[in-house]
Amino acid sequence: MSKTFYIETFGCQMNAHDSEKVIGTLEHEGYAQVQDEAEAGLILYNTCSIRDKAEQKVFHRLNEYKKMQGEGKRFAVIGCVAQQEGEKIFEKAPYVSIVSGSASYRNLPEMLARLEAGETRITGLDDRQTNETFETEFTSRTNPHRGYITIIEGCDKFCAYCVVPYTRGKERSRTADSVLAEARRIADSGYTEIQLLGQNVNSYADPSGKKSFAELLEAVGTVPGIRRVRFTTSHPRHFTRDIVEVLDAVPTLCDHVHLPVQSGSSDVLKAMAREYTRDWYLERIAWIKAAKREISMTSDIIVGFPGETEEDFEQTATLLGEVGYDAIYAFKYSPRPNTPAITMADSIYEELKIDRLKRLNDIQRDLQRISYERHLGQTMEVMVEGHNRQRGQVIGRSSQNKTVNFTTTQPILPAPGSYVNVRITQTFPNSLVGEAA
Incomplete structure (x- = not known):
């Protein structure tokens, strides 16, 4: 096998940054990245399973390139679909040689050595209960102006619709010292913007006990050379007043908070196992609005969750005006494997989900048009x-x-x-x- 590789990434910023770390690890192991799969000895797909289409794309792509197996190429499926489907991937695509979930990425050098020794079915699927994080100094940063740092991996929330706890494992945080060391390396490399990442970034719990999430934000924001610090994605259950206070106090922290609400109905939030109510969420929005700086707010919303009534949907629609989001990322519910919601009676037909999604986006578009006008002349x-x-x-x-x-x-x-x-x-x-x- 030629020690060249091609990688394709599906999904979120977390996946994109995981790929940066995977690329750096491969290069450190003597592999050279190529931009055309035809030139690669190893083809990797870093996968996402949050929504059904991303998962389908992976298997479509695998089927598309299976003809290359005869050319001596090897294939690896890594990430969320790998963890979700496990060894079934070998059955669906027998030409795949490596199947690894994100919690096993730190074992990539060992898996590569086994691949080079001739093994054809290598798995990294058993580490979801690990306390270790994927830390490497060999990150290959592909974004020329923004450096990403994952500060917490996994998720313990088990929202009824979400597959992440089953694919990325339990929450495990890096030490504040480790995060700050990476922030300084990024600054020394010439980056002026850092984005802190985590499935629930504000659930961060420093294993060394030195810093809270807000204190870590402040520390990263005062690294010499850094002009902007962002963080995503926050969870309302862990959004505390001190986060707003530090946004006010440290000018390098960007005036933007992404706080997914998912639904404006307390009944639907309960069914989703989000463990907060509409009023709880709006209290946190009030903290943000009371800040000395004007802080932009964005959110994620799911429409058509099992049992969502027209009244529930209207509560979500009215929430848009009450909060005044600068953007929303809205999706219609689709069942995901292994999640509690998959056993719920999904009585909302597809056409109604599509209609509700369109109505919500139409409302937000009108609100955004007015909202953005306030910047005219600034x-x-x-x-x-x-x-x-x-x-x-x-x-x-x-x-x-x-x-x-x-x-x-x-x-x-x-x-x-x-x-x-x-x-x-x-x-x-x-x-x-x-x-x-």
């Missing part, structure tokens, strides 16, 4: 992420995590990762347009 600091040469625009992002497309009169366009003050001249429901000030 000057905001924008971090450059790229260029749209066809439109003659620079693409960037504000501290509030809003996309800002702007023009500049300078002959040389600002480089990705640089910061530009932009005066907002036009607003849209999902983006802002402006001119370099």
Whole structure:
């Protein structure tokens, strides 16, 4: 087998950052990354099983490339689908050689050695109860302007609809010292923005007992050279007042909170096993709104959960106006393997789920159009992420995590990762347009 590899990533930011660490590990083991699967000796699929389509894509892709088995190529399925499906993947796709869940990534060097020795069925599936995290100094960072740090892995929440606790294992946090050491390495490499990651990032519990999540935020925010710190995704059950207080106190912490509500109905939240009510959630929103800074808020919402009545849906719809989200990520419920919700009677037909999703997005679009208009005439600091040469625009992002497309009169366009003050001249429901000030 040629010591070259191609990796394709499905799913969330956690998966994307996991791939950065997997790539770094492979390169440290003497493998070279290629951008075309035809040139690779090892083809890896880092998989997601949060939604059904991502899972289907993986098996479709495997079937598409099985003809390459005869060329001596090896295949690895890693991540959530690997943990969920386990050794059944060998039955569905017998040409796959490695099946590994994310909790076993730290064992990748050993698995690669076994692969090179000629083994054809290698699994890393038994580590969901581990207390260890996947830490490596060999992360291959692919984002040129934002450095990601996973501070907590796994999930203990067992929401009725969610497969993550069954695929990523129990919650386990890195020490604050480890996180800060990585933050300093990122800063020394020239990055000015850090994003802290976790399935429930604010459930962080320092094994050494030195820092709370809010204290860790403050410490990362004061690392020399760092201008912006983001974190995602928070859980309402662990969203505490000191998080808002530290956002107010430390200017480098971005003024944006992503706080998934999932439903505006307390009855549906109870069925989802979210362990909070609408009023509990709104109390935390009130803390955010009372901050000295204006903090942008975004959320995740599921419509059509089993048993959701029209009244329940209306409570979710009214929540949008009550909170004033700057964006939502809404999805219709789909049953996932091994979750408690899969045994619930799903009496809501598909057409109604689609209708509710459309209605919710329509409401949010109208609210967002009005919300974004408040930025008209403002000057905001924008971090450059790229260029749209066809439109003659620079693409960037504000501290509030809003996309800002702007023009500049300078002959040389600002480089990705640089910061530009932009005066907002036009607003849209999902983006802002402006001119370099």
